[in-house]
Amino acid sequence: MEIVNIEVNAFMEMNNILFKIEKQLKGLNSSKSELSEWLDNQDVCILMNISDRKLLSLRQKGLIPFSRI
Template identity: 50%
Template sequence: DAGLKKWMDNQEVCGVLRISKKTLQVYREKGLLPFTRIKNKFFYKPEDVQSMLESSYHPQKRKP
């Protein structure tokens, strides 16, 4: 199915957004990036990743 090929995995998203897997996890937890989960693997739609790039989202780094 060609539709299945459109989904991106963690590694691809981290590469495109130039973020770490930890940052990607934060995006998921905060609901910033929609995702689907199959077993222990996460998948993302390219258009959602594109939206994230296009929105001028700049997370504030907080000191723990």
């Protein structure tokens, strides 16, 4: 096992950054559940300011989750 020593200031700064990241991730999780209505293609395109073709491309690449009714 290798032991690495760092200065207290560097450790505290790293710790603060990790706490900020944790806060942001928790915020993303909570905002996800707030969406209670379904959006159609047109609404998504307007919200994201993209074309229909770009939306289709993002879905095919798996970057945007979607479902069909």
